[in-house]
Amino acid sequence: MRIVCPFCGERELGEFTYLGDAKPARPAADAGEDAVFDYVYLRDNVAGAMSEHWYHGGGCRAWLKVTRNTLTHEISAVEPAAGVGAAKVGA
Amino acid sequence: MKYSIFSLARAALSGHKNWQRTWRDATPKDRYDVVIIGGGGHGLATAWFLASEFGIKNVAVLEKGWIGSGNAGRNTTIIRSNYGLPGNTGFYELSMKLWERMEQDLNYNTMVSQRGVINLYHSDAQRDAYARRGNTMRINGIDAELLDLAAVRKMMPFLNFDNARFPVQGGLLQRRGGTARHDAVVWGYAHAASALGVDIIQNCEVTGFTRDANGKVTGVETSRGRIGAGKVGMAVAGSSSRVAAMAGLRLPIESHVLQAFVSEAIKPLLPGVMTFGAGHFYVSQSDKGGLVFGGDIDGYNSYAQRGNLPVMEDVCEGGMALMPMIGRVRLLRQWGGIMDMSMDGSPIIDKSSVDGLYLNAGWCYGGFKATPGSGLVFAHLLARDTPHKEAEKFRLDRFQRGAMIDEKGQGAQPNLH
Numbered sequence: 024m025r026i027v028c029p030f031c032g033e034r035e036l037g038e039f040t041y042l043g044d045a046k047p048a049r050p051a052a053d054a055g056e057d058a059v060f061d062y063v064y065l066r067d068n069v070a071g072a073m074s075e076h077w078y079h080g081g082g083c084r085a086w087l088k089v090t091r092n093t094l095t096h097e098i099s100a101v102e103p104a105a106g107v108g109a110a111k112v113g114a
Numbered sequence: 115m116k117y118s119i120f121s122l123a124r125a126a127l128s129g130h131k132n133w134q135r136t137w138r139d140a141t142p143k144d145r146y147d148v149v150i151i152g153g154g155g156h157g158l159a160t161a162w163f164l165a166s167e168f169g170i171k172n173v174a175v176l177e178k179g180w181i182g183s184g185n186a187g188r189n190t191t192i193i194r195s196n197y198g199l200p201g202n203t204g205f206y207e208l209s210m211k212l213w214e215r216m217e218q219d220l221n222y223n224t225m226v227s228q229r230g231v232i233n234l235y236h237s238d239a240q241r242d243a244y245a246r247r248g249n250t251m252r253i254n255g256i257d258a259e260l261l262d263l264a265a266v267r268k269m270m271p272f273l274n275f276d277n278a279r280f281p282v283q284g285g286l287l288q289r290r291g292g293t294a295r296h297d298a299v300v301w302g303y304a305h306a307a308s309a310l311g312v313d314i315i316q317n318c319e320v321t322g323f324t325r326d327a328n329g330k331v332t333g334v335e336t337s338r339g340r341i342g343a344g345k346v347g348m349a350v351a352g353s354s355s356r357v358a359a360m361a362g363l364r365l366p367i368e369s370h371v372l373q374a375f376v377s378e379a380i381k382p383l384l385p386g387v388m389t390f391g392a393g394h395f396y397v398s399q400s401d402k403g404g405l406v407f408g409g410d411i412d413g414y415n416s417y418a419q420r421g422n423l424p425v426m427e428d429v430c431e432g433g434m435a436l437m438p439m440i441g442r443v444r445l446l447r448q449w450g451g452i453m454d455m456s457m458d459g460s461p462i463i464d465k466s467s468v469d470g471l472y473l474n475a476g477w478c479y480g481g482f483k484a485t486p487g488s489g490l491v492f493a494h495l496l497a498r499d500t501p502h503k504e505a506e507k508f509r510l511d512r513f514q515r516g517a518m519i520d521e522k523g524q525g526a527q528p529n530l531h
Binding site: 024035036037040041043044056060063064065066067068069070073075091093094095096 | 355356364365366367368369413414415416417418420422423424427457513514526527529
């Protein structure tokens with residue numbers, strides 16, 4: 024697997040760190056325990072195309088949003104995840 | 115078919131040409147008391163314990179490929195019970211005791227070899243952690259010995275003791291640990307379960323569940339037609355989320371790929387199973403002479419049964435740090451399996467929120483050693499509707515209750531367990 028970083032170009036997998044599914048969104052502070060449980064512990068565990076967060080620690084140190092097929096490892100899109108981290112904490 | 119010295123002698127007299135198939139390849143009936151999804155070690159062990167311990171013999175095991183074609187045939191065959199946390203300690207020792215009598219129980223040679231498992235330590239802090247784990251094991255009646263440097267040198271003089279960064283200081287040894295022949299475990303349970311009337315049905319993929327008006331599961335839809343069931347048990351680690359989704363469930367599980375490796379055969383070198391404490395590398399030597407080894411999962415979600423090069427490099431570096439002389443040994447083959455990584459690194463054996471559907475999932479990359487124990491406690495749950503006393507902590511709702519069993523202390527990030 025190689026990832027084409029929008030800032031650095033095509034780089035080998037060892038430069039990247041995986042966070043996971045990009046879909047779960049942090050619930051509002053007053054959302055209740057069930058919503059927090061769902062966010063922290065439950066996963067769709069997608070078999071197929073999945074949008075996920077990768078960190079390019081061995082390169083530009085940017086967070087990326089990668090669309091990758093979990094059945095084949097084929098990567099169809101890579102885009103910067105700018106603003107996602109901020110949106111998660113409600114900033 | 116009962117195996118003994120006499121059956122061996124009889125077969126030898128006829129040139130070993132008359133061995134019978136050891137289990138029946140069944141065709142599905144309309145209905146069973148219990149249907150187990152997944153013909154790996156855990157599914158077949160569950161069926162055997164249902165028939166032998168709990169008297170439930172109208173049982174089918176459904177396998178989408180051939181039995182043992184998933185993780186049961188892809189692991190590094192290590193058995194041990196060196197766990198430190200309540201819940202795990204007792205369960206894995208139950209499993210260890212079942213390994214010790216498995217061949218007699220099943221009348222099948224599963225090549226259980228208690229050649230010892232040693233975890234090396236490389237710092238004072240790690241020695242303290244291992245001493246604590248060893249003490250926990252001994253308090254619970256499990257064998258454990260903390261070896262100092264001299265004892266490890268005597269046992270494995272070929273290690274690189276002069277590594278400046280990660281000097282070997284000693285190790286925690288469980289002599290009763292070791293290896294077993296993974297395929298033979300599958301065939302052994304199939305042999306014994308089939309003899310008690312269990313139907314083993316291959317090339318039968320479950321495509322959905324049939325439910326009654328109250329939502330209770332009444333059977334499964336399969337590629338070989340509809341099969342009715344009093345209860346349905348899932349033992350499909352790696353694909354648990356996909357099968358559970360057919361019943362509308364979401365699980366605290368991610369699927370990740372773990373790679374394993376075998377080298378070309380070399381002369382006898384390793385006395386048992388050894389793990390490197392400063393990286394992630396575990397190795398044993400097969401009876402054929404190959405070094406069987408592995409390390410971390412790749413770290414990204416995957417249902418592809420293959421991994422990538424960075425982890426392969428990392429695993430081999432771990433091996434080279436301990437045994438520099440294996441640099442001349444060639445890698446024979448390498449493969450990947452799909453792990454049910456749970457959110458705390460421990461398994462889930464419980465009823466699901468869907469009536470009639472039972473879960474055996476979340477084995478992470480420790481499922482093989484659990485095979486007999488998992489079969490017994492899952493059969494207990496299916497037969498009695500209450501958890502076995504050694505599996506009381508493996509509940510699905512433990513994440514909601516904050517009662518996680520997190521041996522590694524990593525939190526809800528499955529790729530780090």
